[in-house]
Amino acid sequence: MEQHARVAIIGSGPAGYTAAIYAARAMLNPILIEGSQGGGQLSTTTDVENFPGFADVIQGPWLMEQMKAQALHVGARLVNDEITAVEIGERPFRLHGVQGAYSADAVIICTGAQAKWLGLPDETEYRGFGVSSCATCDGFFYRDQTVLMVGGGNTAVEEALYMTNIAAKVILAHRRDSLRADKVLQARLFANPKVEILWNTALVGIEGDPVAKSVRAARLADVGTGETRRLAVDGIFVTIGHTPATNLFAGKLDLSPTGYIRTQAGTTRTSVPGVFAAGDVMDERYRQAVTAAGTGCMAALDAEQWLMESAA
Structure with a gap:
């Protein structure tokens, strides 16, 4: 009925x-x-x-x-x-x-x-415990810490710039060798001394403390060579859009x-x-x-x- x-x-x-x-x-x-x-x-x-x-x-x-x-x-x-x-x-x-x-x-x-996610198993495990998709929602928890932003569009750059007001260091990892974000946003990002950009880099895994439920590091891969490395971070923001x-x-x-x-x-x-x-x-x-x-x-x-x- x-x-x-x-x-x-x-x-x-x-x-x-x-x-x-x-x-x-x-x-x-x-x-x-x-x-x-x-x-x-x-x-x-x-x-x-x-x-x-x-x-x-x-x-x-x-x-x-x-x-x-x-x-x-x-x-x-x-x-x-x-x-x-x-x-x-x-x-x-x-x-x-x-x-x-x-x-x-x-x-x-x-x-x-x-929010769009990468689909990594660890991403789901630590979502809400060191992995987020919203800097304006969760950035406050990373005052004076090191965070990794993933993405290359307007969302990623805007969120990275926002985090420079909170975190001690902001690392942006992007799969390509150039950003898709607006040129004005890119200029602001490149000029900020707190920002480090990792080109041709993909997030492939997340390391954390399963008991304390906190992120300890990101596993990154070079898109061209496939070589992986560990990067110590306190938080990870997947900023690839909604x-x-x-x-x-x-x-x-x-x-x-x-x-x-x-x-x-x-x-x-x-x-x-x-x-x-x-x-x-x-x-x-x-x-x-x-x-x-x-x-x-x-x-x-x-x-x-x-x-x-x-x-x-």
Whole structure:
């Protein structure tokens, strides 16, 4: 049986739960379909030290549980399902999930974006314990230490420059002999005395203390010769970009060249009236929990206003 709601929210995490809280308080009877990873990326993040309101380090899964509990408390309906197809060409919009079907007068997309990884076994073992994909999220833990950045595009260079304000030394390893990043960013990187660049170098392994769960060194390989060496580092940042979860909306919404949902300036409105996007799925630049929550709030308010206008 198809479930109907005035507002359907696809995906959880800070954006989804915040949208659900605001939509429920606006009496919009929202239904939130949590997706395959309830709580989003923060559900697999350990220490969170930059979310406002907490003087002490908190745990990502705990924060997501608190947001979920608040959404339920104010009356949002939460469903453990994953949407596999959408019909947003006409209202009511229809969403097809593994467990059921849903319809809504407005839809808020909060499906997020996933960091790209190299696929190394050790990378998974130490993820969150010395291996990260976000310097602005985790860089604070490496004050006055040595870190390795992996990548050669804008993301890698921007994150490396950010880490020069925190770490004692920043080493950038790139598989090629030139960077893909913008020339202005490259100039800043080359001019920074804290930065060392390893050309034609690939990360092939990670050494760490399995008991203390901390990284000790990176195993690097020369791309041309295959020769490997050990490099002592305190942390490793895999900065090779993110992939937004927008496969469901290809050909149905206006997407950027990199696959992010485009929204109207200053709003969360997409190219389809009544469909809104919040969080990392539309934010290629910041990708922070607090900004995701902020756009979740915006999406709920935008949806409320649009529903009022469309009913007039």
